[in-house]
Amino acid sequence: METLYRLDPRLTATQHLRIDGVSKAYPTTNGSHVVLEDIHLEVSSGEFVCFIGHSGCGKTTLLNMVAGFTAPTRGEITLNGVPVRRPGPDRMMVFQNYALLPWLTAYQNIELAVKSVYPQKTRQRRRQIVEEHLELVGLTAAAHKRPAQLSGGMKQRVAIARALAIRPEVLILDEPFGALDAITKEELQDELLKIWHSHRLTVLMITHDIDEALYLADRVVMMTNGPAAHIGDILEVPFPRPRRRSQLLEDPQYYDLRNQVVDFLYTRFGH
Numbered sequence: 533m534e535t536l537y538r539l540d541p542r543l544t545a546t547q548h549l550r551i552d553g554v555s556k557a558y559p560t561t562n563g564s565h566v567v568l569e570d571i572h573l574e575v576s577s578g579e580f581v582c583f584i585g586h587s588g589c590g591k592t593t594l595l596n597m598v599a600g601f602t603a604p605t606r607g608e609i610t611l612n613g614v615p616v617r618r619p620g621p622d623r624m625m626v627f628q629n630y631a632l633l634p635w636l637t638a639y640q641n642i643e644l645a646v647k648s649v650y651p652q653k654t655r656q657r658r659r660q661i662v663e664e665h666l667e668l669v670g671l672t673a674a675a676h677k678r679p680a681q682l683s684g685g686m687k688q689r690v691a692i693a694r695a696l697a698i699r700p701e702v703l704i705l706d707e708p709f710g711a712l713d714a715i716t717k718e719e720l721q722d723e724l725l726k727i728w729h730s731h732r733l734t735v736l737m738i739t740h741d742i743d744e745a746l747y748l749a750d751r752v753v754m755m756t757n758g759p760a761a762h763i764g765d766i767l768e769v770p771f772p773r774p775r776r777r778s779q780l781l782e783d784p785q786y787y788d789l790r791n792q793v794v795d796f797l798y799t800r801f802g803h
């Protein structure tokens with residue numbers, strides 16, 4: 533009997549992050565509004581997963597539950613076997629609207645996060661961490677500027693540096709490049725890939741951009757329309773890394789994968 537319950541080590545290696553039968557309903561005046569129903573997903577350590585689906589299907593709700601901002605109505609989310617019950621420094625989130633404190637400089641925004649998560653670190657060590665991360669996103673020269681003095685791309689770099697300075701295991705990105713122009717978006721995608729590779733992070737990212745998902749992700753999770761949305765399909769993105777945009781665009785398989793996502797979004801689950 534005992535062997536039945538022994539954990540298979542290969543299985544646990546892939547069960548870094550588990551979303552296990554998760555549903556979410558919000559109470560409304562007309563009763564309960566079921567946003568997500570019975571979501572199952574296992575994410576390996578160091579995997580890059582993109583989530584795509586029509587507006588309002590519940591992508592943010594799902595990743596908010598992974599971040600611990602809100603709890604599932606049913607089911608459970610675990611990180612390394614530990615149930616997620618609240619936000620924690622092992623899971624940091626970056627939002628589309630940057631969420632920087634406008635009265636603090638880039639440096640101070642990052643420092644505040646480091647200070648609140650690691651109050652025991654010395655001032656000198658904290659300064660080192662902040663400077664390291666500003667450098668990582670190429671913002672050393674803008675360290676003492678406030679958000680109003682920064683471009684959208686620079687603000688998003690600060691937000692990414694702030695999240696990374698906490699050294700999370702899982703980086704959660706909610707449409708982080710949605711508000712940026714095409715060139716800045718491509719630059720930040722490449723920076724994100726470099727950071728992901730060097731920090732060996734697990735990344736969960738919401739995007740509405742199919743090409744972005746195919747360039748960045750190991751898997752693209754496609755969500756059905758709400759209410760009661762679920763995972764409709766998962767696309768494996770087989771391209772070797774490091775990826776080159778020009779190479780992908782010459783690959784006929786790229787268009788095949790792209791068509792599969794387009795077909796899912798606009799034919800199978802079109803509005």
Ligand SMILES: Nc1ncnc2c1ncn2[C@@H]1O[C@H](COP(=O)(O)OP(=O)(O)OP(=O)(O)O)[C@@H](O)[C@H]1O
Nearest residue numbers: 558559567585586587588589590591592593594758
């Ligand atoms: N706190 C809340 N209370 C009630 N309903 C909510 C709450 N948060 C989200 N919802 C509803 O849940 C549904 C899913 O919202 P969510 O923001 O997760 O979707 P989304 O897929 O991320 O959308 P988008 O792509 O537009 O950002 C929507 O119908 C939304 O109105």
